Amino acid sequence: MQRYKCTVEYDGRPYHGWQYQDEVISVQKVFETALEKFIGEFVRVYVSGRTDAGVHAMGQVVHFDLPRYYPAEAVMNAINHHLKPDPVAVMDCREVDEDFHARFSSKKRYYMYRIINRRAPLTFESGLAWGIYKPLDIDAMNEAAQHLIGTFDFTTFRASECQANSPIKTLEKLMVKRCDHDPLEIRIFTESRSFLHHQVRNMVGTLVLVGKGSWKPIDVKKALDACDRKAGGPTSPADGLYFVKVDY
Amino acid sequence: MQRYKCTVEYDGRPYHGWQYQDEVISVQKVFETALEKFIGEFVRVYVSGRTDAGVHAMGQVVHFDLPRYYPAEAVMNAINHHLKPDPVAVMDCREVDEDFHARFSSKKRYYMYRIINRRAPLTFESGLAWGIYKPLDIDAMNEAAQHLIGTFDFTTFRASECQANSPIKTLEKLMVKRCDHDPLEIRIFTESRSFLHHQVRNMVGTLVLVGKGSWKPIDVKKALDACDRKAGGPTSPADGLYFVKVDY
Known part of the structure; x- marks a missing residue:
């Protein structure tokens, strides 16, 4: 298992905020769907700060654990590929230790x-x-x-x-x-x-x-x-x- | 009759360019429709430079003749009111002489x-x-x-x-x-x-x-x-x- 930290940019206009909700489109849903297309199984994504409907992000931070190791750049490129055409993009991706948490480690x-x-x-x-x-x-x-x-x-x-x-x-x-x-x-x-x-x-x-x-x-x-x-x-x-x- | 010169900003994404075409949406169509809602009759609008589908404008210039006199500011506010919610806005409007032509007077x-x-x-x-x-x-x-x-x-x-x-x-x-x-x-x-x-x-x-x-x-x-x-x-x-x- 390998933990990754991603910096994410998104245009909040089409979304009912970050957090997953049934029956409406959220950034989390879009991101987790892209990740699932890449990995072939569901992966939970944790966010630094949940944003409300219509709120944007230039440098949101998320983390997630992948069951297998991939180079960080390959993870970024794969997620960006599967995110298209949604206005959500990974700007940076790096491997992090398991004690890193997007929300709880935020200073x-x-x-x-x-x-x-x-x-x-x-x-x-x-x-x-x-x-x-x-x-x-x-x-x-x-x-x-x-x-x-x-x-x-x-x-x-x-x-x-x-x-x-x-x-x-x-x-x-x-x-x-x-x-x-x-x-x-x-x-x-x-x-x-x-x-x-x-x-x-x-x-x-x-x-x-x-x-x-x-x-x-x-x-x-x-x-x-x-x-x-x-x-x-x-x-x-x-x-x-x-x-x-x-x-x- | 009074001639007006307007400086216009538009996001070209939703439009098939400036020029009026049957069956597709153009900036000219949207602008002339807003003007007709204001004046109550059709008014032809002349542009400095036609833009292609998807091309944007920060300072496009148009002119048109109104059958009655209105202060330039009232014309601007009325057109902007009727343009909503289209991403087209009049940034400036002024009265000009009849020898002004948005296209032919361009230097x-x-x-x-x-x-x-x-x-x-x-x-x-x-x-x-x-x-x-x-x-x-x-x-x-x-x-x-x-x-x-x-x-x-x-x-x-x-x-x-x-x-x-x-x-x-x-x-x-x-x-x-x-x-x-x-x-x-x-x-x-x-x-x-x-x-x-x-x-x-x-x-x-x-x-x-x-x-x-x-x-x-x-x-x-x-x-x-x-x-x-x-x-x-x-x-x-x-x-x-x-x-x-x-x-x-």
């Missing part, structure tokens, strides 16, 4: 959220970013974001269906900046060991209230302190969210 | 071609770039490109169905460079008053032969001099081609 996860701030509806980026018509104040959003960095009870930004044991998380980074190569695009970068369910999307939805001028930056601090989901802003669309990478 | 057209040069199949960019597995030599491609700059008989790069009166064109720019913000992406920029049918895609297909090492840069000069389509490389896919902008 830090990185997410990015893309907003395209322009009058015209989205074309190429439809489903790949949140299109916002009203001009956003990036500086105010970034100022507000600083109130969320640190160790807090993030109940205000936690989905009701969240299964985490505790609402206390340590947010290491939350930065709002204009995209270097597209002045109409705003990118929000965030890093944490782990996130609550919908935490990034709920934080982004709240920061956008600040960007539109409906809230002041300090209102985000007050919302956090309230420890009440109803005190936070709306959940932003899945469209703009990208699972970027994992540190191990 | 220079700019195209870009995107290649993503990586092992993994494309996900987000599927249909939006040409995915090439084998590493390309960008410097050699750019060296080869310089042989095509100037006034020449471009028969070697002309589609057999091209309707231009003459195969002689003046190519002002043809530059191959690594994308500033993505090291796996190669962009080819070209400028000319006008292009022959498939000229850009045929030049790109030929430059890729150089990039792969199958041809030397000087072979592109020999192919040009042959004035024979069979001397040129293959036509590159529509996927990577973008109509960028027009000078008037």
